[in-house]
Structures are given as structure tokens and as C-alpha cells.
Amino acid sequence: MIGPLAGAAAILGILYFAGPTLALLRLRRAAREGDTRALNRLVDFPALRRGLAHQLAAALGAPAGGHGLAPFGFSFVAGIARHEMSAVLTPATLIRMARQGPASAHWHFQSFRLEGPTTVALRLHAAGEGSMGLTMRMEGGRWRLTGIRLPEKEWLRVAAAGAP
DSSP: OHHHHHHHHHHHHHHHHHHHHHHHHHHHHHHHHTOHHHHHHHBOHHHHHHHHHHHHHHHHTOOTTSOOOOHHHHHHHHHHHHHHHHHHOSHHHHHHHHHTOGGGGGOEEEEEEEEETTEEEEEEEETTTEEEEEEEEEETTEEEEEEEEOOHHHHHHHHHHHOO
């Protein structure tokens, strides 16, 4: 009796840990094929926009001197960043980025970390590009992309892909 239960638990564990990877592969395929319906199922765009807007505001609000912006100035920059992310980060942008070529093909898994029972953090690495962090969260029984931590070089790609 213990053997079948242990086997079932092992299979469920493998599926649980493989889920984020399979979701990323489906996301990549949907972007390359231009499937906006699938992208909307696989990506939590509001969460992604909030996270990227915060990163952008933090980058703009932290000058080399280290003093940063005053709270009012930071909130102003954060508002602009949220507006820009809403305009730039759309399914169409992801499709354009995926179709631009080999840049997305050279990212390789570096690490996988559980951040809770329904959240995992993945780190991808590319030679000459640095590391990119992804956050996947299980929502409604499926893994969805909810966060990205981009290296500086990729910010330029996002901005270029969002341009008309």
C-alpha cells in the first residue's frame, strides 16, 4: 500500500516542479505563434506591469550619488512608470519580442527556488546578458508568470518592442 502512495506522491511532486517550466515553454510558444488568448491565460499582466513599473521607478529614482528622489518625486516617477508599463507591456509586445529573433533563445535555467507553496522564483542566465529573474505563481490550478526582474540590457529591448 505504501509503494503506490509513494509513487503517486513522487509523480505529483515531479508535475508540481515541472509545472513552471512547462508554463514557460507554453508561454514562449504562444508568443511566437501570436496567440494572445494563451498569453492572457499564462501571464498576469497587471502584476507584471506593477513589478516592472516599480523596478523602472527605482532605477530612475536612484542616481549614482545614492540619495534618490524625495518621496514625492519618487511617487511622481512611479506614476509615470506605471503609465508607461501599461502602454508598453501588452500581449502584442511579448509577441514582437518573441519574434525578434534569437535573443530569447539563449537564456538558460540557472536556479529554481520555492518561495511558498504556490510561488516559485526562477533565474535565467545568458552569456554577456546577465541574469533575469522570473516569478511564477499557481493561480486557479495553473502556473502564471507574475514577475520579471530584467537586466539593464533587456530594458532596452522592452522599450524597443513597445515602440510602434
